[in-house]
Amino acid sequence: MNGLGKKVLSPILLIAGILMMIIALVLDFSGAETTLRGPMLIIGAVLFFVGLYLFPTLRYHRAIVYFIFLFPLLFTFAVTVIIPLILGIGYSFTDWTGIRYTQVVGFANYTAMFKDPAFIWSVLITFLFVALNMILVNLVGFLLALLCTSGLRGGGFFRASYFLPNLIGGIVLGYIWQFVFSNVLIGLTGNISMISQTKSALFAIIVVYIWQYAGYIMLIYITGLTQIPGDVLEAAKIDGASPVQTLFQVKIPMIASTITICTFLTLTSAFKQFDVNMALTNGTGSVPNFLGNYLSNGTQMLALNIYNTAISKNNYALGQAKAVLFFIILAIVSLIQVRMSNKKEVEL
């Protein structure tokens, strides 16, 4: 195709494509009955991109090609993540019911959320849960990794079986453990299941969470441990270091970056804990006196609190406001994580 052909064809295709897409969208929004609007939209989009590709420029040709290749992903990302996020922040300032909103209420949802002792309780136990889990999951995962790399007979089998719980969905896991606590272990606790008392229920959630997540963390630690160069370990051995010394003076410093990764992985995933929490206790548990109030949501983590506010209490706007706060907390955590791992990479 010569330059002139391109010069003529490209604008025609671009204009035809845009027109077809606009007509299809107008047809859709006006609720017209024709079924041709779908193909029209697609053909319009294809024509537009062909026109864009043939656009008679040498300077921007490369950029245009990049854009065309990136477009499907960017479009999907925008539709599923960016647009809902913006809409969600907008809804949090209104009295949205999930169907419609009648007025903008400003920061009323945000102030209401901090006046609710049940929500404050949820935030507190979420932080407690995150702190405990960050330590315990890493500790258990690391010990399991040491065990699996110690040249134990059947190491591969153990590795696979420790990892297996991670492959079971959280809801299923929650119900399995609910059965275990309420039907099997109930003999030990005397007719009252562990998950019906707030303190022991929190402990139960932590146990289940470790059971689910430690195997995954173990795999990452195993990768780290096997990447330690053999000559370093051999040198340590020749110098007469005991296994404990090797562990603390050689192995752990060598896998420092792995530890950072695992810490943040457990941190963010513990924050977002939802499915096990929902299936195991659904947030129930009594707190007789918290800031002078009797609370019924003793084991309700932040994510479940947001879900219940919107769905079970039918207060979508307040739930949305809580979700925005949740987003901010997680964004801060993630930013710190990125900062820290960048620093570590420079050091290594």
Next chain:
Amino acid sequence: MKKKLLGTLLAATLVTSLVACGSAETTTGADTSADTTAAESQAPAADADTSADSAASGQSIRLVNGKIEVDEMLKEAAAKYQEETGVEVIIESMGGGIDIQGTLKGYYQADNMPDIFVNGGDTDFANWTGQLVDMSDQPWVSDTDAAYKDADGKVIGFPYTTEAIGLAYNADILEKAGIDPAGLTSPAAMQEAFETLDSKKDELGLTAVIGYCAEATNLYWSSGNHLFGIYEDGGLSRDDTTYFDLLSDGGQIDTERFLEYAKMIQLFNQYSDPALLVSGTYDQQILGFASGQYAFVTQGSWIGATMTSDDAEQYAAAGNFKVGMAPYAFLDGIDTIMTNSPSWWAVYDNDNKDASLAFLNWLAGDEGQKILVKKAGFISPFKSCSFVADDPFAETITEYTAAGKTSAWHWLGNKEGLAQNALGVVYQDYASGAIADPQSFTDIVAQVCAQYYGQ
């Protein structure tokens, strides 16, 4: 040359994938009326397959049903209706813990609203204010007391069954123990009956006098809705909303009445099966009653269906005993059980509304009632209906209704999530002994309600 070929191939793949993505969009965009998209398939019995091809004809309406257990029977009714009139009715059943209103909101956002859908009470209906068809002029309205009316008195909900909440008992065991269930109309009589049964436990083969379960994670609806509803409506005439109004006004509790009620719950705590009381399950509770281990059970008439299906074997082994319902008599002279339609079907105001109204009319008539009552086991809310369900509880409900000894229930209008997010746990604490006596139970319930309504 090779590079160019590769480039062309890649470009072709890209275009195909674009078209492929796009065409999926097209399908959903094109027949918004009845197509069920992949995202909605999480509803367990959503009939994506049947709905897809029928959209084009226009001769079809879609009904979202909230009782998954009668899914099959409703489909049978729908098939019969199609045979007679040519209008296809697509039944989409949801249940088993699905949040129906939440799913409907999703449908609404996706412009995929069903023509008829289930609503559970004031709060559900309030979601759809102005979008439901006024059915006041329908012929079936004069045939029932159970239609749902909005604040202006317009009929916007079609009743399809009747359920009853009362203290269900095993009539055979009461007879053997020499207790007349008709006399159970005062706290003293209940106390006495419980003591008598407790002393004869071994000889009657009972594990416990009553199967009462206050587990809060899965059974909060039993304690927090139904049992709490007894405080709200127990013994009142059908249109008396004194205590419901009091609760709606900032979550107030009449502590004097509630204290008496708390004493009754204390009685249940004391005489219930300890293995069931705090950490039991619904299945355990019903099985225990069906197999004759409990003389009483704190569940309503809906357990009849479970007793004659899932637990049929144990029920038969226990002699298919006769059942009945006594009032929850926490005050002297309470002699009513509570009956109501558990939810209503509303017609969404759209182009199909005439077809939807015609279908509901047909259901209220002889043909429809025959299937709903005989097959689905519904207890008909329509006066002209001559069919009787062979549910174990049908007889006792009919008796109470005929004698005019029924109260309505209004807990459907409690602030949304009250049972799940607030009350269920209080009952569980009371059962486990963490809340020691009726007075502190009353105080805590009053505090929790005020707090919940204050939010």
